[in-house]
Amino acid sequence: MKLVIFLCLVCHGIALASASGTYNVMDFGAKANGVTDDSQAFLAAWKQACSSSGQTKVLVPVGTYFLNPVEFSGPCPGVQNLIFQIQGTVKASTDLNIYKQTRGWVAFTFVDHLTLTGGGTFNGQGEASWSLNNCPRQKNCNPLPSSLHFEYTNNTVVKDITSINSKFFHVALMNCNNFQGSGITIKAPDNSPNTDGIHLESNSGVTISSSNIGTGDDCVSIGQGNSFVTVSGINCGPGHGISVGSLGRYNTEKDVKNLIVRDSTFIGTVTGVRIKTWANSPIQTTAQNITFSNLIMKNVGNPIIVDQTYCPYSNCDNSVCINGYM
Numbered sequence: 001m002k003l004v005i006f007l008c009l010v011c012h013g014i015a016l017a018s019a020s021g022t023y024n025v026m027d028f029g030a031k032a033n034g035v036t037d038d039s040q041a042f043l044a045a046w047k048q049a050c051s052s053s054g055q056t057k058v059l060v061p062v063g064t065y066f067l068n069p070v071e072f073s074g075p076c077p078g079v080q081n082l083i084f085q086i087q088g089t090v091k092a093s094t095d096l097n098i099y100k101q102t103r104g105w106v107a108f109t110f111v112d113h114l115t116l117t118g119g120g121t122f123n124g125q126g127e128a129s130w131s132l133n134n135c136p137r138q139k140n141c142n143p144l145p146s147s148l149h150f151e152y153t154n155n156t157v158v159k160d161i162t163s164i165n166s167k168f169f170h171v172a173l174m175n176c177n178n179f180q181g182s183g184i185t186i187k188a189p190d191n192s193p194n195t196d197g198i199h200l201e202s203n204s205g206v207t208i209s210s211s212n213i214g215t216g217d218d219c220v221s222i223g224q225g226n227s228f229v230t231v232s233g234i235n236c237g238p239g240h241g242i243s244v245g246s247l248g249r250y251n252t253e254k255d256v257k258n259l260i261v262r263d264s265t266f267i268g269t270v271t272g273v274r275i276k277t278w279a280n281s282p283i284q285t286t287a288q289n290i291t292f293s294n295l296i297m298k299n300v301g302n303p304i305i306v307d308q309t310y311c312p313y314s315n316c317d318n319s320v321c322i323n324g325y326m
């Protein structure tokens with residue numbers, strides 16, 4: 001009996017290590033029944049992939065997975081390229097209490113050369129919490145968790161994935177260098193609050209192309225501290241268009257520069273492209289070298305807006321004059 005158990009452990013160990021660096025979450029105990037929390041299985045597969053070497057892969061096969069908040073973090077020093085291949089659908093918990101100390105729902109942090117792909121779907125199940133979001137009405141609010149959060153990643157590729165019904169942003173990028181997104185499908189109802197498709201803050205070198213984004217807020221929002229961002233080939237709508245900002249709200253903000261938005265289509269959006277800055281900013285920052293070109297708009301409320309007294313609430317403090325109107 002002892003011998004049999006021993007042999008099985010050995011076989012299992014070999015199976016995990018041998019499949020040319022592929023770590024299938026099913027081999028780490030994922031249930032894929034859409035009800036049982038599979039996050040420990042995902043994290044265990046990630047840990048193995050991250051501590052291996054060369055080209056390595058986390059595989060999430062077809063199926064429906066239930067996932068509590070997870071953070072897939074590096075660094076993964078021996079890894080040249082880590083492919084996270086998601087073919088199935090992952091569903092988020094609707095219990096907001098478990099997101100209190102997390103960077104959103106599914107986070108990738110401190111990792112270099114990550115590719116997230118595979119045609120799978122992230123379902124944030126936001127419809128259960130949109131009515132609890134007070135951010136559209138109140139300056140000091142607790143933001144709901146974003147679905148996919150990238151922070152301190154370098155050389156990231158996100159290709160052929162879908163995000164539906166995020167609680168807050170569908171995709172958020174913070175402090176990332178060299179990010180390439182394409183073939184991204186984003187869907188949420190036009191009245192879902194703060195469900196920005198892709199939100200950028202403090203990144204350098206971001207390309208978003210060939211993606212379909214229909215949501216309740218900006219299709220792409222380019223916030224403070226970004227440079228060298230190119231957005232092209234986007235079908236935006238419904239949504240609030242592609243925005244730069246809002247800028248000038250906090251004293252920690254950095255300049256925005258070298259942005260290009262081109263070759264995109266807006267259908268039935270509230271605005272097309274806009275730059276929004278708060279009045280009465282605590283520090284002076286600059287938004288410069290922004291190019292909008294070849295944008296097709298149909299049934300769009302305001303095709304182009306530069307709003308320097310942005311105020312999403314009924315009342316903002318606009319008591320100080322704006323200096324240096326550009």
Ligand SMILES: *[C@@H]1O[C@H](CO)[C@@H](O)[C@H](O)[C@H]1NC(C)=O
Nearest residue numbers: 075110111112152153154177
């Ligand atoms: C990303 O690049 C920056 C700047 O070169 C570097 O300081 C940082 O350690 C890199 N991060 C990762 C996770 O490789």
